[in-house]
Amino acid sequence: MSEKTVDLQSFGGENNNTVIEFKDVSKTYQNGTHALNDVNITINKGEFVFVVGSSGAGKSTFMKLIMREEKANTGSITVNGFNLRKMKRKHIPMLRRTMGIVFQDFRLIPKMNVFDNVAFAMRVVGAPSRQIRREVPKALAAVGLGDKARSMPNELSGGEQQRVGLARALVNNPALIIADEPTGNVDPNMSYEIVSMLTAINKQGTTVLMVTHDHSLVRDFKHRVIMLDDGKIVADNLPGGDEE
Amino acid sequence: MKLSSLRYLTKEGFKNTWANRLMSVASIGVLVACMVAIGLAVLISENAKLALGNLEKQNVVMAYMKDYTWAFYSDKEDNEQAGNAENAEQTETGDDAEQPDENGIKSSDYVIHNEEEAKALCDKIAKLDNVESVEYISGEEGLEDIKKDFLKGQEEYFTFLDEKYGNPLSGAAKVTMKDMSLFSATLQKIEKIEGVDKIQSYGDLAEKISALKKGLGIAGFWIIAILMIISLVIVSNTIRITMYSRKLEISIMKAVGATDSFVRIPFIVEGILIGLISAIFSEGLLYFCYRVATETICATLGTNDIIKYSDLALNLFGLFVIIGVVAGVIGSITMIGKYLHKEGSEFAAI
Numbered sequence: 001m002s003e004k005t006v007d008l009q010s011f012g013g014e015n016n017n018t019v020i021e022f023k024d025v026s027k028t029y030q031n032g033t034h035a036l037n038d039v040n041i042t043i044n045k046g047e048f049v050f051v052v053g054s055s056g057a058g059k060s061t062f063m064k065l066i067m068r069e070e071k072a073n074t075g076s077i078t079v080n081g082f083n084l085r086k087m088k089r090k091h092i093p094m095l096r097r098t099m100g101i102v103f104q105d106f107r108l109i110p111k112m113n114v115f116d117n118v119a120f121a122m123r124v125v126g127a128p129s130r131q132i133r134r135e136v137p138k139a140l141a142a143v144g145l146g147d148k149a150r151s152m153p154n155e156l157s158g159g160e161q162q163r164v165g166l167a168r169a170l171v172n173n174p175a176l177i178i179a180d181e182p183t184g185n186v187d188p189n190m191s192y193e194i195v196s197m198l199t200a201i202n203k204q205g206t207t208v209l210m211v212t213h214d215h216s217l218v219r220d221f222k223h224r225v226i227m228l229d230d231g232k233i234v235a236d237n238l239p240g241g242d243e244e
Numbered sequence: 245m246k247l248s249s250l251r252y253l254t255k256e257g258f259k260n261t262w263a264n265r266l267m268s269v270a271s272i273g274v275l276v277a278c279m280v281a282i283g284l285a286v287l288i289s290e291n292a293k294l295a296l297g298n299l300e301k302q303n304v305v306m307a308y309m310k311d312y313t314w315a316f317y318s319d320k321e322d323n324e325q326a327g328n329a330e331n332a333e334q335t336e337t338g339d340d341a342e343q344p345d346e347n348g349i350k351s352s353d354y355v356i357h358n359e360e361e362a363k364a365l366c367d368k369i370a371k372l373d374n375v376e377s378v379e380y381i382s383g384e385e386g387l388e389d390i391k392k393d394f395l396k397g398q399e400e401y402f403t404f405l406d407e408k409y410g411n412p413l414s415g416a417a418k419v420t421m422k423d424m425s426l427f428s429a430t431l432q433k434i435e436k437i438e439g440v441d442k443i444q445s446y447g448d449l450a451e452k453i454s455a456l457k458k459g460l461g462i463a464g465f466w467i468i469a470i471l472m473i474i475s476l477v478i479v480s481n482t483i484r485i486t487m488y489s490r491k492l493e494i495s496i497m498k499a500v501g502a503t504d505s506f507v508r509i510p511f512i513v514e515g516i517l518i519g520l521i522s523a524i525f526s527e528g529l530l531y532f533c534y535r536v537a538t539e540t541i542c543a544t545l546g547t548n549d550i551i552k553y554s555d556l557a558l559n560l561f562g563l564f565v566i567i568g569v570v571a572g573v574i575g576s577i578t579m580i581g582k583y584l585h586k587e588g589s590e591f592a593a594i
Contacts, residue, residue, distance in 0.1 A: 107496055120493075121500040124497050
């Protein structure tokens, strides 16, 4: 099977409108910490979802389970058609190639310039050089950094660095973007700009899942909000204020 | 994996080696020391084997024959034993008793009567398993050899002895063995052949040489094995340090969907590169050290009986490359494997 044409059914996944589905999911770490308790949630294609909650509420575990960095103890998880419970370790890279990740701390490689940092995500998936040369400038232009391709990360502001991170997440055209507190290290104006960009990306059909502590962003951008507390979903507000 | 990816990853491996050049140089230094030590162990062992082999070749066995001279010099009882069967037969058939010659020796007193019988005996010995070659040395030739080898300047005295008492040496089979570790068993087989009297050998020496050669082989193996393990640990350590310095890159790689082999390849390239560079330096350094050492030894001992470096150069280089590459590949695969399975975190803060 080639790396590009993965048959999702072979991994036990379902190929429908659902992007993320948690059914009765619980996760307890080896030290006894109950991180998630009986979580049930469905996120559909094209949704923009904020995940909020205090420290220790289970947000990180929720994200780790989606990325299959951790495995649930009970219940089933489906992400982009992959059944994570049945999935073998060697297939995890295939899952990850269907998502783009934006980190709070940007995670740019300091010795690489902006172009190479974005191109890195394409090289990892084996994209040919010609495609890299074509797609990277497009991704940089989409985040407003078309003129910064040759700059080094330390020459950029925090907001610009996060936009490079966003371009890197976008460059492989993922079906899902996971943003882990992407506004945590940038000023309020830049925070709005980044969420605006994510909203624009979402409007083109990409599902976005964003963890945040910034209530003003949640209030101002009218998207679905999932609130976690003590490992449980305590609220799930659909856009427009309806609660599920 | 695509060719473009492989090219990119190989380039990354080269870049990493250069980026971590201080660590790479330190590893190369220690690896070179290990490889030179391995090379020296091989060279010393090979030279010792050569020297022992030469000694071994000189260690021939002389199987003396029961011929007329033997009958003349040995005790009467021995002669009777040799001729007992024949005498008994003659008595039974009632033939006339054989008349002894002027020295009182009858034809039935000894086994080997002429050169043909002596050569037939040599052929019998030659057919034994562990015998490499057999040469017939007549009593006269034996005496000439002794005069030539040991009695320089006193030949006249021995000519006198020879004339007065005759040649005291019996004919002998000069036997060379294939494997000196089977020395005793072969000796016993030769002794059992009819017509063989006594065997003159340096059995102890032969077995000691054989044991020494075996010991050298075992010691060489363990020295190489231990140094190889040290090499492996050194390369692994370098790779581990490089890996931790590239933790960020690895976490991004894994987050965007890199396979384990994609993460591994640059480290494997780095390991191989360190191994290869070390092999080249080791070969050069060992050549220089060996040349200086052999020139001094040859000048001091006045011998040229020593292995030339060029005879082993290719084998040693091959050995160094194998050590370097194996250490590089195994070291990097183990280290990165451990990291990817246990410590590599894609999402958690670094």
